[in-house]
Amino acid sequence: MSVTLREARPEDLAVIEVVAAREELDNRQARAEEYVVAEADGVLIGFGRLLDHPEAWEIACLYVEPGRRRRRIGTRIVRALLDRTSAEKPVYAVAGMPEFFTALGFVPTEDMPASIRAKLTYCRRHFAGRVIVMRLEEGRRP
Numbered sequence: 001m002s003v004t005l006r007e008a009r010p011e012d013l014a015v016i017e018v019v020a021a022r023e024e025l026d027n028r029q030a031r032a033e034e035y036v037v038a039e040a041d042g043v044l045i046g047f048g049r050l051l052d053h054p055e056a057w058e059i060a061c062l063y064v065e066p067g068r069r070r071r072r073i074g075t076r077i078v079r080a081l082l083d084r085t086s087a088e089k090p091v092y093a094v095a096g097m098p099e100f101f102t103a104l105g106f107v108p109t110e111d112m113p114a115s116i117r118a119k120l121t122y123c124r125r126h127f128a129g130r131v132i133v134m135r136l137e138e139g140r141r142p
Helices: 012-023 073-082 098-102 114-126
Strands: 003-007 035-040 043-052 057-064 091-095 106-108 132-136
Touching: 003 073, 012 035, 012 043, 012 057, 035 073, 043 073, 057 073, 057 114, 091 098, 091 114, 098 106, 098 132, 114 132
Parallel strands: 057 091
Antiparallel strands: 003 035, 035 043, 043 057, 091 132, 106 132
16 A cells, blocks of 8 residues: 655645644644645545744644554655745744654754744643654754
8 A cells, every 4th residue: 555645625624623632733824734644545644734933934734644663654744844945944843742853863852942842832731642852953854
């Protein structure tokens, strides 16, 4: 079964919204152009979001179906999102699975811009899981 990545379409947002609510992912004010989705046989099996803050990029709302994890789908999604970034701003992730992001060159950080700190505060207030902020090390692209 082949997995393909593509830009999200507006009709994908309904599926993303349901999954995000179930998985406690922050998809507030979602727009299709922010997402990359993974498909297998025409079925959405994963997605990730890139947010463009004034002072930083944020990898957000990353999800892969549990039965399809550990097949590098999440890594492919993150790479596709990173391809959209520019080197002028750092890349952050507010991560519930820091080990995944560590393998991609992200490191935990307490030093973050206000937009990322606000996201961290929101996630800690609204979601049950523990989250930390991670920053992609300079010069590291998976």
